[in-house]
Every structure is written in structure tokens, then in C-alpha cells.
Amino acid sequence: MTRLIYPLDGLKAHPPSLSPAYTSTVRRAPSKPLILLPHSLTEVTGPVYGHDSVVAGEADLTRQHAGEPLGERIIVTGRVLDEDGRPVPDSLVEVWQANAAGRYIHVKDQHPAPLDANFTGAGRCLTDTDGRYRFVTVKPGAYPWRNHHNAWRPAHIHLSLFGHSFLSRLVTQMYFPGDPLFPFDPIFNSIPDEAARNRLIARFDLSVTEPEWALGYQFDIVLRGRQATPMEEPHHD
Amino acid sequence: MTELLSPVHDLTPSQTVGPFFHFMLTPKAYGVREIFTADLTQEGPGGDRLRIEGRVLDADGAPIPDAMVEIWQADANGAYAHPASPKPAANGFRGFGRCPTDAHGAFAFDTIMPGIVTTFDGAPQSPHIAVTLFARGMTRHLVTRIYFAGRDDLAADPVLALVPPERRSTLLAVAVAKGLWEFTIRLGGDAETVFFEA
């Protein structure tokens, strides 16, 4: 049977559904194995949200209110690529984060750290023809959560991407180099492979840094997807 | 047969969407501009209108109040709003919806009955909607499909054929009134929903 299949090897990078140290996974992981889905047009297509989905200013999280937010101003940029290393252009990137004090604007966030009237922490941008995105924001603070005693999340920015197809959908988190909380964070460590984990850590980049204004970080993102190539798919049990 | 070379770039791993996504991903209540909704009929596609209501339940059957459900579907003619689709989708129809679950774990989409999409072998698939599920406590999204109970062509669907017969019903939305379908997503229990690796 001829099927259009992207290779599955790369999926090993993802964390397993059940990661007991992250206690909420215990009741939210399926108990039965996933069934391999042959790729049809349903999977190799996917939502297309291009230039009409982003408006000017949404990529600068420091200029969404009357004043500037408190915190360390940063630039986060990188390229969105597919597994062949080709850029993914005109693709929507959505980001959300806590403020510099480690507090989300979200109604359910109970952390007793101050909100910042000048910071929402939500941004959107579109990748350019080279697959590059760029946000201006402030560095988010670490925050506590109730997973275990004295649990703190390392500073992170949440990202959501679509890419070329239904198969390239990705929601992930970007971390900052040298965070002392890495060894203690069950979410970061839900990814079994150390090299894969480390791909979620942005790289400080002096060439992205703007003098007397903002520190720069590079964070490249690789989404599922290859040059579409029909192949004979061996039988999977 | 065409061999695929191994990928040259390693995937960026997934991380949970966490509990605090609403103010970006489904942000209406926060005064942030919203670009995705759960009402695909606003795009004015032709076809039979339908509403899909459901809940997301954890392994103990408890509602998950902080999940997000996304759907992806063809228009009434089986065309996707994507350049790889051999025929173009109905004018203005994008085929994508997003809905957070509420305090009862409930979600709902207003959309149209998708048309028939064939496999790359030319085999017709029964009309279906692709579903992506995100939640706090889920390290990576899960993928499933909504099919529509009662259709004659379910028996010949090549994807359902891969699912053990006793589990196929977990992929079927059930009509509870004219145009109203119910689809429950269960992360465990006797009727655990079938999820796919794609």
C-alpha cells in the first residue's frame, strides 16, 4: 500500500505521555498505545494562517500598554525549519509568558507576585521568507507550582506553531541558558533525551543583542515535515 | 518505491501547553485580539450545518476543565484550505477551529459536515474531522478523529479498519438531535478514546 509518510524516527524527541514525576500526567495520559495513522490529505494539509492573521505591533510585548513593563528587556528570534532544514515561511508563531515577577495575567494564576499593568505577555508573529521570527519582550520570572514540595518552574516562554501541515503542529516551551532550576523541573525533564531537552534552551547571542537596549537570544525550532515523497510503507504491527 | 533519507534536523520536542494558555490561544476574555474560534460556519461554507458538543474526561472520568481542542476538516466537497489540496476549498472556508474546555470539561464546535477525502491510494474515507487535544498534564498533544455514526461508508473506512473493532465506537460522534452530535474524549477507562500516532 502506497502511503505518504513522514519518517517517525524524529518523534522520539518528544516526552512520553506518562511522565510520573510530572504528576498531572498520571490521569491525563492514555493507557493504550497510539495507533499508527497512515497519512492522507487530512494529515499532509493543515491550517494556513498567514499575513492576514497578524497585525502590526503584536510581536512587541513591551509596547502593548501605556507604559513599558518592568523587567529585563529581551529580543527572542530564531528560524523555524522542517526536518530537511528548509525554512518554514509565512507561518504563525504564538507566544505567552509570565511577567518579570513570574506572574501570569491568567485568572487562575494565584502566585502572590505582582501583576504589571504594562504587560500582558501574549504575542504573535509570522515567520519571514527565511523562516525567521522575532519577538521583543521581557525575561519572564520563575514561578512556583504545586507539583511537589517547593516546586518552581524555570523561566520559560510558551510557543505554539502550525508549520506546513496537520503533522507539524507543535506547542512547546523555550528556556534560558544556565537556569539553576533545570535539574528540578519535571516538565523540562519529561523529555528523556538530554540532547533533545537541551534543544529547548535558547542561546544568548551578542549579535542579536542591541547596545544599551536589550539582550538577544536565538531559538531555532524544527517542525515535523519533509519533502513529501511517496514511499512503500512497511507493515506496522 | 522511494527511500527517504534520514532527517538532517532533529525535532524540537513538545512541552505541555500548561494551565495558562487562554490569554493567548483563546484570549477573548482578556481583551486580546482573537483569530481562532469554534464557529467555522462564520466562514460561510456551503454544506450541512452541524454542531459537535463534547467533554474531555481524564482517566478517572473526571472532566478536564483546562484542555483545548482543535479541529481540522475538509469542506463539503472534501477539499482542504491548503495548497496541497487537489481542489480548492470553498471560498473563505479555512477548516480550522479551536475551543477551550469549560469548568465542566465541555467544548462545542459549529461547523459543516465534511465531504469525502480519499487516501493517496484513492480509497474513500468516511467523512471525518481531525482532532488535536492539548491540556495541562499532557506532555504532547494527542491526535484523534471524529467520524459520524450511522453512515454506510464507515465499514469501508481504511483508518477505522486499523482500529480494533471493539474500540471503533470511541471515534464516532453520535447524533442526539437534528444537526447536533455528541463526541466525548476519554483519556482512560473502558471506553478510552483511540488516539493516533501520525
Ligand SMILES: [Fe+2]
Ligand atoms: Fe508557564
